[in-house]
Amino acid sequence: MKLNDAYLSRFVSEKELEKIRPEAEAALKKLKEGTGEGSDFIGWRDLPVSYDREEFARVKRAAERIRKNSDVLVVIGIGGSYLGARAAIEFVKGNLHNRLNKNAPEIYYCGNSISGPALEGILSICREKDFSVNVISKSGTTTEPAVAFRLFLALAKEKYGDAAKERIYATTDKSRGTLKSFADREGWETFCVPDDVGGRYSVLTAVGLLPIAAAGVDIDALMAGAAAARERYYVAGGFNDCLRYAAYRNLLLRAGKSVEILSTYEPSLALLSEWWKQLYGESEGKEGKGLYPSSVVFSTDLHSLGQYIQEGQRILFETVIDLGKSGSNLAVSYDGENADGLNFLAGKTFDEVNRTAMVATILAHTDGGVPNLVLEVPDRSAASLGELIYFFELACAVSGYILGVNPFNQPGVEAYKKNMFALLGKPGYEELGRSLAERMDGSLRQM
Amino acid sequence: MKLNDAYLSRFVSEKELEKIRPEAEAALKKLKEGTGEGSDFIGWRDLPVSYDREEFARVKRAAERIRKNSDVLVVIGIGGSYLGARAAIEFVKGNLHNRLNKNAPEIYYCGNSISGPALEGILSICREKDFSVNVISKSGTTTEPAVAFRLFLALAKEKYGDAAKERIYATTDKSRGTLKSFADREGWETFCVPDDVGGRYSVLTAVGLLPIAAAGVDIDALMAGAAAARERYYVAGGFNDCLRYAAYRNLLLRAGKSVEILSTYEPSLALLSEWWKQLYGESEGKEGKGLYPSSVVFSTDLHSLGQYIQEGQRILFETVIDLGKSGSNLAVSYDGENADGLNFLAGKTFDEVNRTAMVATILAHTDGGVPNLVLEVPDRSAASLGELIYFFELACAVSGYILGVNPFNQPGVEAYKKNMFALLGKPGYEELGRSLAERMDGSLRQM
Numbered sequence: 001m002k003l004n005d006a007y008l009s010r011f012v013s014e015k016e017l018e019k020i021r022p023e024a025e026a027a028l029k030k031l032k033e034g035t036g037e038g039s040d041f042i043g044w045r046d047l048p049v050s051y052d053r054e055e056f057a058r059v060k061r062a063a064e065r066i067r068k069n070s071d072v073l074v075v076i077g078i079g080g081s082y083l084g085a086r087a088a089i090e091f092v093k094g095n096l097h098n099r100l101n102k103n104a105p106e107i108y109y110c111g112n113s114i115s116g117p118a119l120e121g122i123l124s125i126c127r128e129k130d131f132s133v134n135v136i137s138k139s140g141t142t143t144e145p146a147v148a149f150r151l152f153l154a155l156a157k158e159k160y161g162d163a164a165k166e167r168i169y170a171t172t173d174k175s176r177g178t179l180k181s182f183a184d185r186e187g188w189e190t191f192c193v194p195d196d197v198g199g200r201y202s203v204l205t206a207v208g209l210l211p212i213a214a215a216g217v218d219i220d221a222l223m224a225g226a227a228a229a230r231e232r233y234y235v236a237g238g239f240n241d242c243l244r245y246a247a248y249r250n251l252l253l254r255a256g257k258s259v260e261i262l263s264t265y266e267p268s269l270a271l272l273s274e275w276w277k278q279l280y281g282e283s284e285g286k287e288g289k290g291l292y293p294s295s296v297v298f299s300t301d302l303h304s305l306g307q308y309i310q311e312g313q314r315i316l317f318e319t320v321i322d323l324g325k326s327g328s329n330l331a332v333s334y335d336g337e338n339a340d341g342l343n344f345l346a347g348k349t350f351d352e353v354n355r356t357a358m359v360a361t362i363l364a365h366t367d368g369g370v371p372n373l374v375l376e377v378p379d380r381s382a383a384s385l386g387e388l389i390y391f392f393e394l395a396c397a398v399s400g401y402i403l404g405v406n407p408f409n410q411p412g413v414e415a416y417k418k419n420m421f422a423l424l425g426k427p428g429y430e431e432l433g434r435s436l437a438e439r440m441d442g443s444l445r446q447m
Numbered sequence: 448m449k450l451n452d453a454y455l456s457r458f459v460s461e462k463e464l465e466k467i468r469p470e471a472e473a474a475l476k477k478l479k480e481g482t483g484e485g486s487d488f489i490g491w492r493d494l495p496v497s498y499d500r501e502e503f504a505r506v507k508r509a510a511e512r513i514r515k516n517s518d519v520l521v522v523i524g525i526g527g528s529y530l531g532a533r534a535a536i537e538f539v540k541g542n543l544h545n546r547l548n549k550n551a552p553e554i555y556y557c558g559n560s561i562s563g564p565a566l567e568g569i570l571s572i573c574r575e576k577d578f579s580v581n582v583i584s585k586s587g588t589t590t591e592p593a594v595a596f597r598l599f600l601a602l603a604k605e606k607y608g609d610a611a612k613e614r615i616y617a618t619t620d621k622s623r624g625t626l627k628s629f630a631d632r633e634g635w636e637t638f639c640v641p642d643d644v645g646g647r648y649s650v651l652t653a654v655g656l657l658p659i660a661a662a663g664v665d666i667d668a669l670m671a672g673a674a675a676a677r678e679r680y681y682v683a684g685g686f687n688d689c690l691r692y693a694a695y696r697n698l699l700l701r702a703g704k705s706v707e708i709l710s711t712y713e714p715s716l717a718l719l720s721e722w723w724k725q726l727y728g729e730s731e732g733k734e735g736k737g738l739y740p741s742s743v744v745f746s747t748d749l750h751s752l753g754q755y756i757q758e759g760q761r762i763l764f765e766t767v768i769d770l771g772k773s774g775s776n777l778a779v780s781y782d783g784e785n786a787d788g789l790n791f792l793a794g795k796t797f798d799e800v801n802r803t804a805m806v807a808t809i810l811a812h813t814d815g816g817v818p819n820l821v822l823e824v825p826d827r828s829a830a831s832l833g834e835l836i837y838f839f840e841l842a843c844a845v846s847g848y849i850l851g852v853n854p855f856n857q858p859g860v861e862a863y864k865k866n867m868f869a870l871l872g873k874p875g876y877e878e879l880g881r882s883l884a885e886r887m888d889g890s891l892r893q894m
Contacts, residue, residue: 079750096568099545113747114804115713116775116797121543144746146787147800150780182786199750258705258762259739266562278751285755292706292755292762294741299591300560302863303526303646304725308732308739310859315705315739328563333597339629340593344873350563353594353871357561360866363883368862412757415815416749419807424800426791436810 001229001387003241004322004374005248007362011317011371012251017244020251020402024243027401028234031394036401038408043196044393045234047204048226048386055191056219059206062169062189063213067104070167071129074122074152075211076111077136078144079278081171084203084389085211087275091385092217094268104216105132111148119148126155132167134210138193140172140179143420171206198408200279201393204386218382225386233394242391245319246399248373252317253291253403257371260291261309263320263361265298265354268380272321273297276392283400283407290403299357306361310368317371320362325379326351448676448834450688451769451821452695454809458764458818459698464691467698467849471690474848478841479681483848485855490643491840492681494651495673495833502638503666506653509616509636510660514551517614518576521569521599522658523558524583525591526725528618531650531836532658534722538832539664541715551663552579558595566595573602579614581657585640587619587626590867618653645855647726648840651833665829672833680841689838692766693846695820699764700738700850704818707738708756710767710808712745712801715827719768720744723839730847730854737850746804753808757815764818767809772826773798 005012030036031045066073075082086109089097098106106129108122125131133156135149156164170183171191183190191206202208204226213219233242249260260280262273273295284290296305309316332353334346345353362372375391378384400407422432452459477483478492513520522529533556536544545553553576555569572578580603582596603611617630618638630637638653649655651673660666680689696707707727709720720742731737743752756763779800781793792800809819822838825831847854869879 078747083751094564094568096565100568100571112750113712113714113744114797114801115715116773116777116801117541118543118714119797120775120777121541121547124547141787141789143789143792143800146789147779147792147797150782150787150789151777154780178786178788182784258760265560267560267565268562274751281752281755281759285752285757285759287758288761290755290759292741292759293752294739297560299863300525303559303860304530304721305728305732305740306863307857307859308728308737310732310862311734312728312732312737312739313705314735326563328567330563330567330598332594333601335597337629339625340588340597341625342588342590342593342597345590345594345871348871350561350566350594353590354561354563356870357863357867359887360870360883361863363866363887364862368859410754412754412815413750415757415811416746416753416804416808419810420804423803423807424792424795436807440806440810 001241001378001384001391002376003245004376005244007366007372007374008248010366011255012248016251017247020247021239023250023402024239024247024398025237027246027398028237028243030401031397032234037406041196041198041201041408042397043194044201044204045230047197048223048230048390051204051223052192055206056209058189059191059209059213060219062210066132066214067216069130070105070132072126072131073105073107073211073214074126074131074133075107075109075136076133076145076149076152077109077207078112078142080199080202081136081145081207082109082112083271083275083278084208087271088203088208088212088217088222088385089215090268090271092380092382093215095270097215101216105214107211107215110152111135111145114144114147119151123151123155126152131156132169134169134171135179136171136193136207137179138173138199139177140182143417169210171210200282203275203389221382222386225383226390227386228383229387229390229394233391242395243398245373245375245391246395246402249291249399250402252371256315257317258292258315259294261316261318262293262295263298263318264295264323265321265358266323266326267297267300269321269323270295270297279392279396280399282410282413283396284403284405286405286412289405298361299354302361309365309370314369317373318365319373319375320358322355322358322374322376323380324377326354327380448688448825448831448838449823450692451823452691454813454819454821455695457813458702459695463698464694467694468686470697470849471686471694471845472684474693474845475681475684475690477848478844484853488643488645488648488855489844490641491648491651492677494644495670495677495837498651498670499639502653503656505636506638506656506660507666509657513579513661514663516577517552517579519573519578520552520554520658520661521573521578521580522554522556522583523580523592523596523599524556524654525559525589527646527649528583528592528654529556529559530718530722530725531655534718535650535655535659535664535669535832536662537715537718539827539829540662542717544662548663552661554658554662557599558582558592561591561594566598570598570602573599578603579616581616581618582626583618583640583654584626585620585646586624587629590864616657618657647729650722650836668829669833672830673837674833675830676834676837676841680838689842690845692820692822692838693842693849696738696846697849699818703762704764705739705762706741708763708765709740709742710745710765711742711770712768712805713770713773714744714747716768716770717742717744726839726843729857729860730843731850731852733852733859736852745808746801749808756812756817761816764820765812766820766822767805769802769805769821769823770827771824773801774827
């Protein structure tokens with residue numbers, strides 16, 4: 001992996017970069033010494049080397065069991081409790097893996113919304129197929145996954161009776177909380193959400209690893225990739241690519257860029273971008289600060305957001321994932337008629353054409369006044385993904401400290417929850433409920 | 448449908464709204480009289496009433512044929528040539544319709560990227576199943592769909608021989624162009640991309656209608672909904688909801704909001720947001736102007752971008768789709784143990800809880816300094832969708848004229864294409880090719 005900043009030179013000078021360098025290095029130091037804000041949640045720093053081997057082995061065995069006895073795995077979790085797994089599975093196995101990957105269960109993500117149709121659809125699939133459930137929640141009381149889990153648990157018991165307990169896997173607090181006690185009473189296998197790793201940093205814990213392994217991704221390679229990145233960026237220190245990424249994005253923010261777009265060129269990377277958006281948006285979007293994270297899949301979105309990026313408000317910069325090999329050797333075919341005039345492409349692989357489109361776009365957008373940073377990723381292997389995940393996690397922490405926020409809390413996520421509990425009549429929220437009801441009187445239609 | 452602006456009062460005054468009103472009304476007047484910029488492309492204004500009945504009937508017959516003889520429909524098109532159809536199909540039939548809808552073909556979208564793995568996956572599905580192809584391109588020479596079409600055409604001929612021609616449907620220029628001549632020579636049925644309707648406004652032409660009908664959506668109801676919206680917002684005139692939406696977004700832009708987020712609460716609406724992003728981004732993102740369009744699906748993304756929206760830079764406003772009925776009556780189940788403490792929700796439908804989450808979020812985000820506009824949509828019917836499509840199209844045109852741009856061109860989309868042709872050695876682009884090669888010398892890794 002390599003950060004290519006060749007196209008940034010007309011937007012950020014070497015001098016500016018040198019000036020922010022001490023801030024980046026100080027941020028890394030804080031992180032290493034555990035003296036920064038939010039240091040209760042920096043367990044992810046050492047996960048790639050210090051992870052629990054016994055649990056890791058259990059994850060693999062559970063994944064094997066799921067692959068043997070289930071056509072479908074339902075992953076119940078919201079935010080960091082599903083995005084990392086889904087991003088990893090699509091990165092390595094493709095976004096059509098449920099349709100194409102006949103050696104692995106179909107994987108559906110539930111309890112990440114309050115959509116009735118979404119739940120009904122997946123319940124109907126589970127009625128027809130053998131399924132297992134991985135419910136992921138530190139507390140077990142988060143509304144979305146909890147209400148979804150009620151339905152899938154009932155279906156599993158109805159379908160499998162007492163044997164349902166061999167099909168439920170709970171990833172939760174190691175000793176306390178509603179879900180942990182529930183699991184222990186019912187005899188479900190449990191995995192641990194560590195106390196010192198926040199949701200958006202949890203993909204390399206059992207939270208991500210169990211679904212990822214169930215999909216057939218090599219989790220040893222994933223961890224090895226992350227360990228390599230840890231060595232290169234965290235342990236070695238210096239003003240390395242990871243710190244430079246954190247530095248650049250702060251410089252661009254200070255220069256008036258408000259939106260960072262993560263640009264990828266493979267549909268299979270779309271969910272990686274969603275994971276990245278949570279990671280950066282939740283870590284930095286506080287105290288009125290932070291880059292707004294957005295994403296595109298090109299060349300698809302060159303025909304939707306491309307016009308805006310090229311010529312709209314100059315508030316954007318792009319971080320481009322330059323993927324070396326997509327895993328396909330498909331080439332453009334020759335057409336005797338050459339009706340479309342594209343025979344000059346015949347024989348080139350789609351990878352070549354796609355990467356040329358990327359270069360063309362970087363040049364065009366840069367010319368249009370949009371700074372482009374390029375992150376070179378060799379391929380879609382689990383090892384490359386592990387490296388990329390650790391790179392983004394570390395850069396995010398460093399970037400947050402440069403920005404001057406606590407990158408490990410998310411106080412703003414509570415606001416809608418409190419209102420929701422109050423409006424739904426949860427015991428203890430009566431007063432807030434009354435004041436909200438007054439405010440909204442007449443302003444929203446009745447159901 | 449109704450625009451609810453009750454939550455906007457603390458951000459935009461009645462006086463400001465009255466002040467911009469003449470601009471909105473002048474924009475509508477320009478549009479009606481065809482005197483504004485880009486008036487060669489305003490054919491979409493009258494489509495819901497003036498569409499070609501003969502072709503519409505052929506679309507329905509072709510859709511029936513596809514539904515009878517195909518397990519899979521491959522839709523080949525990029526930008527406006529797939530987003531509208533995909534948005535409509537998922538809106539009405541759900542985002543899992545390929546998996547759940549056993550009475551309709553699976554529908555895959557191709558030629559909207561240069562991804563080898565994406566093409567290989569869908570080719571492999573078509574090798575196993577009976578398929579038809581709807582290739583959608585005004586010219587037939589756009590790179591992405593053209594190279595994809597080469598592959599699917601070859602597969603169809605290999606699999607079906609001469610009968611392949613009954614499985615290919617070309618939606619293209621009515622008389623000229625590469626694809627039209629190709630289709631006529633080969634004997635494929637053709638449908639028309641009108642000259643006066645741009646890609647992002649084309650969903651209610653055969654471009655959108657054929658795949659939408661093939662998925663089993665009632666296209667008569669879709670057009671009727673659009674016609675009702677045309678009557679209410681376009682014909683009736685006045686400072687109606689549609690003009691007010693256009694006015695509000697310009698006022699918010701002038702007040703320093705740079706990003707508009709379209710917020711929905713059902714995963715089935717995610718593609719509607721993608722369609723909306725092209726419509727607004729491509730229409731307004733020019734001359735350094737325009738709101739950057741972004742989207743979220745809640746409550747999912749309350750656990751990813753929620754923190755940023757609540758507390759990040761105050762450069763955002765939201766347009767919320769308040770969906771009345773999702774189509775599901777699923778309710779939260781009662782749990783004797785009440786392990787998760789959520790029995791206070793038991794018996795409430797997911798729709799109720801979801802809509803309460805929406806109200807809770809509107810209140811929280813508004814309190815956090817993010818203006819929220821609410822668009823009330825009754826349900827996921829084809830008629831409601833038709834109304835919503837026309838509402839957004841008309842509002843977009845009006846908004847673009849208020850902004851002072853031509854809402855119907857997309858000059859910036861050419862920039863990457865030119866560079867790409869030059870870098871790929873397309874005849875005629877040699878000089879640009881040389882100058883680009885010099886610029887990028889050493890700055891991007893070799894493949």
